Amino acid sequence: MGNFASEIEGYKNKLFSEDNWFALGEAILKIIVVLLIAKIVSKMLKSVIRKFFNIKSKSPLTMTIRREQTLVKLLENVVTYVVGFITFVTVLSIVGIDIAPILAGAGVLGLAIGFGAQNLVKDVITGFFIIFEDQFAVGDKVKINGFEGTVEEIGLRTTKIKGENDERHIIPNGSIVQVTNMSVHQPEMGK
Numbered sequence: 604m605g606n607f608a609s610e611i612e613g614y615k616n617k618l619f620s621e622d623n624w625f626a627l628g629e630a631i632l633k634i635i636v637v638l639l640i641a642k643i644v645s646k647m648l649k650s651v652i653r654k655f656f657n658i659k660s661k662s663p664l665t666m667t668i669r670r671e672q673t674l675v676k677l678l679e680n681v682v683t684y685v686v687g688f689i690t691f692v693t694v695l696s697i698v699g700i701d702i703a704p705i706l707a708g709a710g711v712l713g714l715a716i717g718f719g720a721q722n723l724v725k726d727v728i729t730g731f732f733i734i735f736e737d738q739f740a741v742g743d744k745v746k747i748n749g750f751e752g753t754v755e756e757i758g759l760r761t762t763k764i765k766g767e768n769d770e771r772h773i774i775p776n777g778s779i780v781q782v783t784n785m786s787v788h789q790p791e792m793g794k
C-alpha cells in the first residue's frame with residue numbers, strides 16, 4: 604500500500620511541477636510559431652507563383668488560360684504538400700519524437716512504392732507534360748490512341764474523352780502514344 608501511495612505522490616509532484624508546465628507551455632508556443640510560419644511561407648510561395656504566371660501572361664510567349672490555371676493549381680498543391688510535410692516533421696521534433704527513423708522509413712517506403720508503382724509514376728509524369736506542353740485541353744476535339752471525341756477532363760493520371768455516341772474513354776496518360784488535336788486552330792473562348 605505504501606508503494607502505491609508513493610507512486611501517486613510522484614505523479615502529483617510531476618503534475619504540479621513548475622518546470623513541467625513551463626516545458627509544456629514552451630512546446631505549445633513553439634508549435635504555434637511553426638504553424639504560423641508555415642502558413643505565411645505557404646501563402647508567400649503561392650503568391651509568388653500567381654505573380655510569376657501573371658507576369659508570364661503579359662510576355663510575348665503567352666499560354667492558354669486553361670494551361671496557366673492548371674499549372675498554377677499544380678504548383679500550389681506541390682507547395683502545400685512540401686510545406687505541410689516540413690511542418691509535420693518539425694512539430695514531431697518539438698514534441699520530442701525522433702524523426703530520423705521516420706525520414707529513413709519514408710525514404711525506403713518511397714523507394715518501394717516507386718518500384719511497385721512504375722505505371723502510376725509514368726502516368727503522372729506524362730500527365731504533367733501533357734498539361735505543361737499544352738498538347739490538348741478540356742473541350743478540344745481529339746483522337747488519342749484510336750479513340751476520338753471531346754476531352755472532358757485532364758488529370759495527372761488519366762484523360763477522359765467523351766465519344767460521339769456518349770461513350771466515355773478513360774485513357775491512362777502513360778499509354779498515350781499518339782494525339783491528333785483537331786481543335787488547335789480554333790480561337791480560344793473569351794479572347
